[in-house]
Amino acid sequence: MLEIKPTETVNEGSIFGQIIKMDHEQLVICNDQATGLKALIGIHNTVLGPALGGTRMWPYASEQEAITDVLRLSRGMTFKNALAGLNLGGGKAVIIGDPKLKNEAFMRRFGRFVESLGGRYVTAEDVNMKTSDMEYIAMETRHVAGLPEIKGGSGDPSPVTGFGVYMGMKAAAKKAFGSDSLSGKKIGVQGVGQVGKYLIEYLIKEGAEVIVTDIFEEKLREVAKATGAQAVDPNVIYDLPMDIYSPNALGATINDETIDRLKCAVIAGGANNQLKDEDKHGKLLIQKGIVYAPDFLINAGGVINVGMEYLGGYNREIVFQQTEKIYETCMTIFAKSEKENIPAQQAAIETAKARIESIGRVKLPF
Missing domain, CATH: 3.40.50.10860 (Leucine Dehydrogenase, chain A, domain 1)
Structure with missing residues (x-):
């Protein structure tokens, strides 16, 4: 060995x-x-x-x-x-x-x-x-x-994930614009899979102007037709003027090339690992004045859903109540980020680590 x-x-x-x-x-x-x-x-x-x-x-x-x-x-x-408060x-x-x-x-x-x-x-x-x-x-x-x-399970977690991203986006809008209303906001949604589709429904219902894109053309056309959202080519989404960019496909879409092209005040989406380099690109977003809602914070609805199923006592109403708390957690992270002049991603990681370290003092690893 x-x-x-x-x-x-x-x-x-x-x-x-x-x-x-x-x-x-x-x-x-x-x-x-x-x-x-x-x-x-x-x-x-x-x-x-x-x-x-x-x-x-x-x-x-x-x-x-x-x-x-x-x-x-x-x-x-x-x-x-x-950050979701789960014992997992x-x-x-x-x-x-x-x-x-x-x-x-x-x-x-x-x-x-x-x-x-x-x-x-x-x-x-x-x-x-x-x-x-x-x-x-x-x-x-x-x-x-x-x-x-x-x-006997909780079913598809995507609706809860979409709701959590929506809550995180509203919190980021509150930070950037002074109001969490998304009515009239131009929002670019990259990725119209299960999570993206549920998110779009919330945005359309609130009166946002939604632009959508996806690498799968047929899926993109279907969602655009069903929701009335404007469909655009994946290669141009970074160049369009918008209030909020919402990555909901694969990760690392926030990088050296795209940060220079983005024309938005907020980034809030459900994709994992959106920052190609956590430290470098988190700081670049601060320099550009873009409010970033950490992905692992706002896309936690799905894991809250399946976590409650696995731990027992599943209750869908409680799941949505717990997911709604993502809004307040975001506001806490934004406040820490601003006070300490550190990227929101770093503020969120430090907060998560603090909980793990405190619990680690009273229990051994699983």
């Missing part, structure tokens, strides 16, 4: 270097030749409880891309669950490959890998996963949430 002593120098680009840099507890590599399953499970922190986080499936261009994604996502789940740690799983490869055997084999961790990791839905996939996983392990309502 490879033993790395604290005094030894570790290459930051190596797998161990990346794990140490992000302070992860565990990275699990899952392989099954019979089904073609190749997956990674990242367990970042279990001080507050089992590491809860969804599984996504994506045709990653390389193994390193998948490792980077699972490490960043699982770390974000630690902060998300802590942070974890995430990624499955490498075309989502069309999924079938019963494939998902049940993944469920066996989850079961092998003895409850340290609890999975749920994420990109390219459905409640039906969770049903197959549940045949092999009880450490899964997001099951269909007919099976």
Whole structure:
């Protein structure tokens, strides 16, 4: 067994270097030749409880891309669950490959890998996963949430996630404009998947002027037709004058190139890991005077939903009440950010870490 002593120098680009840099507890590599399953499970922190986080499936261009994604996502789940007040740690799983490869055997084999961790990791839905996939996983392990309502689960978490993003956006609008009303505001929504669609419904209902884009043209046309929103090409969304930019697809869309192009006062969306470089791009947003609502704070509605399902005593009304509190948490984070002159992302991470450290004094990691 490879033993790395604290005094030894570790290459930051190596797998161990990346794990140490992000302070992860565990990275699990899952392989099954019979089904073609190749997956990674990242367990970042279990001080507050089992590491809860969804599984996504994506045709990653390389193994390193998948490792980077699972490490960043699982770390974000630690902060998300802590800020949401959940007694759950942070974890995430990624499955490498075309989502069309999924079938019963494939998902049940993944469920066996989850079961092998003895409850340290609890999975749920994420990109390219459905409640039906969770049903197959549940045949092999009880450490899964997001099951269909007919099976006693909480169902699709997307409506709650969309509501949480809406609450966070209203809080950011309050900070930027002095009012949380979104009526008449021009809002660019990037990504019209499940979360994006529910968010758009809230925005249209409040009277916002919504611009939508997505890499999947058919889906984009359907949502634009159904909502009356203006559809634009994905390549031009960053150049359009708007009040609020809302990224709801994949991460890292706030980077060196796009920050210079953005013409907005607020960034608030449901995508994970929106800042390509947390420190650098968080500071650049402050310099540009853009209010940024940390992604792992405002997209926590879904994990609040599945977390309550897993911990028992699921009540949908309470879930929405808990998710509504994202608004006040955002205002607290914005106040800390302004007072200490630090990016909102940093303020949110510090707040999450403070809770974890305080609870860690009274309990051992899971």
